[in-house]
Amino acid sequence: MKIYTDGAVSNNGSVNSIGGWAYVIINDDDKIIKSNHGKVNGATNQQMELTAVIKACEENFGNIIQEKNNPFVVIPVQIYCDSAYVVNCFLQNWWTKWEKNGWQNSKKQSVSNKNLWERLIPFYKKCSINFIKVKGHTGEDKWNEFVDNLAVQARLK
Numbered sequence: 001m002k003i004y005t006d007g008a009v010s011n012n013g014s015v016n017s018i019g020g021w022a023y024v025i026i027n028d029d030d031k032i033i034k035s036n037h038g039k040v041n042g043a044t045n046q047q048m049e050l051t052a053v054i055k056a057c058e059e060n061f062g063n064i065i066q067e068k069n070n071p072f073v074v075i076p077v078q079i080y081c082d083s084a085y086v087v088n089c090f091l092q093n094w095w096t097k098w099e100k101n102g103w104q105n106s107k108k109q110s111v112s113n114k115n116l117w118e119r120l121i122p123f124y125k126k127c128s129i130n131f132i133k134v135k136g137h138t139g140e141d142k143w144n145e146f147v148d149n150l151a152v153q154a155r156l157k
Helices: 045-066 084-091 094-100 114-126 142-156
Strands: 002-010 018-026 032-041 076-081 128-133
Touching: 002 045, 002 142, 018 045, 018 142, 032 045, 032 142, 045 076, 045 084, 045 114, 045 142, 084 094, 084 128, 094 114
Parallel strands: 002 076, 076 128
Antiparallel strands: 002 018, 018 032
8 A cells, every 4th residue: 555645834833834734545556545634723844744644544544553452463555755754763763762762862852743753653563664755846756746735735725
């Protein structure tokens, strides 16, 4: 299963920022299975990137996390994301260090967006998720462009 995610924010870092998130699930025939998007006021770009991945997981695999008798469910999922922040967290295992260090980063500061990471990490632990970094907004990847447009539309609503 392929999932593309993206977030978009206007006035990033300001109190009146407006964020949008989006995801699309693609089948092997390059057809859309499902997509969704939403808007969040007062959000940062990193929060929207994370929210897009979280919403894709919660809305499509939420029941898996609820199953207590099954410690690991193999659903091969590829999540394509243009956020180095999200992708590198899993490719470089930042999250394991954060958990081990009481949610402090390498600078001994509190990890940003801990509440969002705590929603996403259980899916990574229980599902077979492979994060793939894509170049954002270059026109090279039609599905990245698609979710970017959805996230921007959500932000503008």
